[in-house]
Amino acid sequence: xxxxxxxxxxxxxxxxxxxxxxxxxxxxxxxxxxxxxxxxxxxxxxxxxxxxxxxxxxxxxxxxxxxxxxxxxxxxxxxxxxxxxxxxxxxxxxxxxxxxxxxxxxxxxxxxxxxxxxxxxxxxxxxxxxxxxxxxxxxxxxxxxxxxxxxxxxxxxxxxxxxxxxxxxxxxxxxxxxxxxxxxxxxxxxxxxxxxx
Numbered sequence: 001x002x003x004x005x006x007x008x009x010x011x012x013x014x015x016x017x018x019x020x021x022x023x024x025x026x027x028x029x030x031x032x033x034x035x036x037x038x039x040x041x042x043x044x045x046x047x048x049x050x051x052x053x054x055x056x057x058x059x060x061x062x063x064x065x066x067x068x069x070x071x072x073x074x075x076x077x078x079x080x081x082x083x084x085x086x087x088x089x090x091x092x093x094x095x096x097x098x099x100x101x102x103x104x105x106x107x108x109x110x111x112x113x114x115x116x117x118x119x120x121x122x123x124x125x126x127x128x129x130x131x132x133x134x135x136x137x138x139x140x141x142x143x144x145x146x147x148x149x150x151x152x153x154x155x156x157x158x159x160x161x162x163x164x165x166x167x168x169x170x171x172x173x174x175x176x177x178x179x180x181x182x183x184x185x186x187x188x189x190x191x192x193x194x195x196x197x
Contacts, residue, residue: 012146012154019143019155020162026139027166035136036170038118039064042092045071046117048079049096050104052153053160057096060164066186067168067177076104084108089116097121098140098156100128109133122163138163 001009039045045064047057057073064071074083074093087093093112095105100123109130112119121134124142131137140163146154171177186192 008146008148015144015146016155016158019141019159022143023141023159023162026141028139031136031138032166032170035120035138036167036174038092038120038136039069039167039171040174042090042118043070044087044091045069046074046084046087046091046093047071047096048074048076048093048105048108050076050102052157053096053098053102056157056160056164057094059161060094060168063164063168064171066182067172067175068181068185069171069175074108076102076108079108079111084111084115087112087115087117090118092118092120094120094122095130095134096123096140096160097128097130098124098142098160100125100130102130105130122160 045061047061048054049057054073054075061071061073072086074086093108095109097105100121106129109119111117113133118136119134120136120138121130122138122140123131124140125131126137126139140156140159142156142159144150144155145152183192183196187196
């Protein structure tokens with residue numbers, strides 16, 4: 001490996017760990033409580049984002065299913081071709097967009113509004129269209145991406161993932177979710193073997 005590549009690789013650990021540490025300053029108890037309450041009471045939960053945000057939204061939907069919160073990732077392309085039929089009044093849609101202006105997501109917001117679906121938005125831009133349309137806005141913080149051009153969705157993906165992990169952690173407590181429940185729905189793999197002994 002070239003020396004510069006080695007230095008940049010090591011710096012990536014520092015950049016991302018600093019981001020996570022600095023994110024704590026943006027944790028608003030009242031706002032997170034509202035988000036957790038909406039997720040706790042939602043009959044169904046959709047998650048939606050593009051690119052790296054979409055991939056992390058898929059992860060969040062899976063995490064929610066693991067604690068028996070009915071959830072699915074709704075791709076932006078499929079959302080405007082009928083997939084939003086999954087959502088009914090009283091459900092929750094979680095949008096993730098660092099800039100809060102992702103054009104593919106805006107028509108989906110309109111559908112959610114007309115159907116009476118609650119909206120949670122995760123974004124850096126609190127003045128963005130996605131933030132303004134939301135019932136709850138969770139502030140995303142990113143110091144910089146790890147690549148030298150500050151372009152690739154690296155640290156920003158980590159930041160979003162941490163926010164979803166925070167919500168998941170709180171939901172486990174709020175719903176009194178038990179490990180025995182997880183063992184039932186997760187019999188596979190090393191985790192399943194350990195839980196079902």
